[in-house]
Amino acid sequence: xxxxxxxxxxxxxxxxxxxxxxxxxxxxxxxxxxxxxxxxxxxxxxxxxxxxxxxxxxxxxxxxxxxxxxxxxxxxxxxxxxxxxxxxxxxxxxxxxxxxxxxxxxxxxxxxxxxxxxxxxxxxxxxxxxxxxxxxxxxxxxxxxxxxxxxxxxxxxxxxxxxxxxxxxxxxxxxxxxxxxxxxxxxxxxxxxxxxxxxxxxxxxxxxxxxxxxxxxxxxxxxxxxxxxxxxxxxxxxxxxxxxxxxxxxx
Amino acid sequence: xxxxxxxxxxxxxxxxxxxxxxxxxxxxxxxxxxxxxxxxxxxxxxxxxxxxxxxxxxxxxxxxxxxxxxxxxxxxxxxxxxxxxxxxxxxxxxxxxxxxxxxxxxxxxxxxxxxxxxxxxxxxxxxxxxxxxxxxxxxxxxxxxxxxxxxxxxxxxxxxxxxxxxxxxxxxxxxxxxxxxxxxxxxxxxxxxxxxxxxxxxxxxxxxxxxxxxxxxxxxxxxxxxxxxxxxxxxxxxxxxxxxxxxxxxxxxxx
Numbered sequence: 001x002x003x004x005x006x007x008x009x010x011x012x013x014x015x016x017x018x019x020x021x022x023x024x025x026x027x028x029x030x031x032x033x034x035x036x037x038x039x040x041x042x043x044x045x046x047x048x049x050x051x052x053x054x055x056x057x058x059x060x061x062x063x064x065x066x067x068x069x070x071x072x073x074x075x076x077x078x079x080x081x082x083x084x085x086x087x088x089x090x091x092x093x094x095x096x097x098x099x100x101x102x103x104x105x106x107x108x109x110x111x112x113x114x115x116x117x118x119x120x121x122x123x124x125x126x127x128x129x130x131x132x133x134x135x136x137x138x139x140x141x142x143x144x145x146x147x148x149x150x151x152x153x154x155x156x157x158x159x160x161x162x163x164x165x166x167x168x169x170x171x172x173x174x175x176x177x178x179x180x181x182x183x184x185x186x187x188x189x190x191x192x193x194x195x196x197x198x199x200x201x202x203x204x205x206x207x208x209x210x211x212x213x214x215x216x217x218x219x220x221x222x223x224x225x226x227x228x229x230x231x232x233x234x235x236x237x238x239x240x241x242x243x244x245x246x247x248x249x250x251x
Numbered sequence: 252x253x254x255x256x257x258x259x260x261x262x263x264x265x266x267x268x269x270x271x272x273x274x275x276x277x278x279x280x281x282x283x284x285x286x287x288x289x290x291x292x293x294x295x296x297x298x299x300x301x302x303x304x305x306x307x308x309x310x311x312x313x314x315x316x317x318x319x320x321x322x323x324x325x326x327x328x329x330x331x332x333x334x335x336x337x338x339x340x341x342x343x344x345x346x347x348x349x350x351x352x353x354x355x356x357x358x359x360x361x362x363x364x365x366x367x368x369x370x371x372x373x374x375x376x377x378x379x380x381x382x383x384x385x386x387x388x389x390x391x392x393x394x395x396x397x398x399x400x401x402x403x404x405x406x407x408x409x410x411x412x413x414x415x416x417x418x419x420x421x422x423x424x425x426x427x428x429x430x431x432x433x434x435x436x437x438x439x440x441x442x443x444x445x446x447x448x449x450x451x452x453x454x455x456x457x458x459x460x461x462x463x464x465x466x467x468x469x470x471x472x473x474x475x476x477x478x479x480x481x482x483x484x485x486x487x488x489x490x491x492x493x494x495x496x497x498x499x500x501x502x503x504x505x506x
Contacts, residue, residue: 097304106288113288113410119394121387138387139421139429147426200385202424214424216383 006191009237009246015186016196019179020242023151023172024132026062026070030170033058034075034155038167044160046083052090059092060100062172070094071144072103072173075155076117078127078166087117093143093173103143115142126154127166134243137176137204137214147176147214149204176213180205193249199226204244211249220247270305274313275320277303279437282322282335289406293323293333321352350445354494355501362442362494366487369439370480372431373416377463377479379423381472388422389468396460399453408448408456409440415460419479422467443483446490459485 037052055075063070074091082088087107092100105115117123122135132153140148152171158164179196187194187207195206201222203215211217225236226245237246281287293299296314300307314333317323323333357365380388395418399411413436420429447456459482466475 095304099304101302111288119390137424138385139424139426141417141421141426141429141433145426145430145433147424202383202385214383216385 006189007186009190009194009248012183012186012190012194012196013237013239013246015183016244016246017239017242019182020134020151020239020244023069023174024153026073027132027151027153027170027172029062030055030058030073030075030172031153031155034168034170038081038155038157041081041159041165041167042157047081048084049082049088052077052082052088055090056092056102059090063092063094063100069174069178070172071146071148071175072140073171074103075168075170076123077168079118081165081167087114089117091143105142122150122152122171123169126152126169130154130156132241134198136198137202140173144173144175148173149176149179176204180213195247195249197222197245197247199223199243199245208249217247220249222247270309271312271316274299274303274305274310275316276434276437278313278317279320279322282437287335289335291335293335295332350441351493351497353441354446354490355497357442357494359491359494359498362490363487365435365438365442366483369435369443370483372428372435373419373483374476374480376416376420376423376425376428376432377467377475378472379425379428380419381467381470381475383424384422384467388418389464391418392422392460392464392467396457396464399460400457402453405445405448408453409444412444412448412456413440419463419467443486443490446493447486452489455485456482 033055034052037055038047040051041047052075059073059075062068063073072091072093074089076089076091077085077087079086085107086109089103089105089107091103093103095101105117106113108114109116120135122133125133125135132151134149134151136149137147138150140146140150150171150173152169154169155167156164157167183196183205184207187196187205190207193206193208193211195208195211195217196204197217198204199222201217201220203211203213203217205213220235222236222245226238228236235248235250237248239245278287278293287293294302296307296310299310303310314323314325317333318325322336324336325331325333354362380392384392392415395411395415398414399408402408402411416436417429417432420432423429459478463475463478463482466472466478
C-alpha cells in the first residue's frame, strides 16, 4: 500500500477554493453578458424584459455541458430596472434528463403566490456587500428541490439620474452532494475532526458521522470565531473571498 | 420460492397511465402550492408534452383527470386552452361544494390516515427544524405566519398554510421531507386546510403557527414537534366534524 501523508488543511482549502472558483467562473461569464444587456440602463434608455431574454442562450449553454455540476443558472433582475416588469428573472434549471428548462415562478406582486426573491440571501447579500456570495447549503424547494448551494454575483450600473444602482444578480446552483463527493476522499484521509462550514456554522461536508451535512455546530460558536481577525484562532480557517471556512475540531 | 411475478412487475414497461399520473401529480402539486395561480393559463398540450418529455396523448389524458378533479377547466375557441380553476370561480361549483365533494369521497378512516401520514412528516420536520434552522429559515417561517394573518380568502389561507409547512420542512434541511410535504399538499390542502380556512379559525391557526416558530427559534425540538402535531390534529378534528355531518346525510345504500 502506498504510504501517503494526511492531507493538510491548506490542501483541503485549495480544493474547495478551486471547486468554487470553477463555479464562479461560469457565473462571471454570465455577468459579462448581463452587463452588456443591461448597458442601456446606464445610458438612461428604458429597458424591458425582452431585452434581457438573450441571456438564455449563454445560460443554457453552461447548463448543457455533459457532467456539469450546475443544476440551475440565470439572471435575476432588481425591482425598478425593467419598465414592463417590476420583478423578473431569466432562470433555467436542468430537468431529470439533464435538459435545461426555464423556471417560471409567479413574479406578479399582486398575486398571492408571488415569489418575493428580494428578501432571500442569494439576492440580498451580494446587493448589500457588493461582493459575490455562496448561499447555503439549503433546501431550494422552488427550483432544484435539492440540498443546494447558490453562487451569486451582483450586477451594478450607473444611471444618469439615479446614480449607482443595483441591477440584479447572476448566479448558478450546485447540489450539496456534488461538493460532498468531491471533498470526501480528501477529508477522509485527514487527521482529527474536520468540517467545511458556512458563516452560520452549518456543515457543508465533514469527515465525522456526528458532523452530518446540514447540521449546525453547537460545540463551537462558529459565528463568534468568524468575527475574529483572521489568524486569531487557529481552529477556523476562513477561505479567501468565500463565505466558507475549514473548521478543525481536534483529534 | 422465487416469484417471477415480482420481477415481471419491476421490469414491466411504464404504461401511459402511470406517466399521465406523474403529469397529474406535478400539475396538481403546483396548483395546491399556488405556484400555478388561479385563472392562470397552462402551456399548450404540445408545450406540456415537450416539457415533461411525454406524448401529447399522455398530456391529454392527464388534463382529463385534472378536469375531473376540478383543478383545471378547458375553454374552447379563441383565447381558449386549459386554465387553473380559481377557488369559488370556474364553472359555478364553489370552493365549499368542491370541499364537500372531496370530504364525501373519503371515509373517516382514510381521512384520519391521511392526517397520520401528514403528522409523521410535519412533526419530524418541526423536530429537525428546531435543531437545524438558521436565522434565514426562522425569518421565512415568520413571514409565513404573517402571510396567513394577511390572507383574505379561503384560497389564500390554504396557500399560506401549505407554504408554511413546506418552509418548515426546508428549515429541517431535508429535501425528502420537503418533497413529501409538497406532494401531500395536493391531498391535505382540500381535505385538512380548506375546512380550517375560515375567518373564525384563522386566528387560532396563526397562533399555532407562531407557537411552532417560537419553539423552532428557541431550538426546542420536542416542543416544536408537539405543537406541529397538535396543529395538524386540530385541522383533522375540524374536517372530521364537517365530514360526519356530510356522510350522515347520505343514503346508506347509495354509492
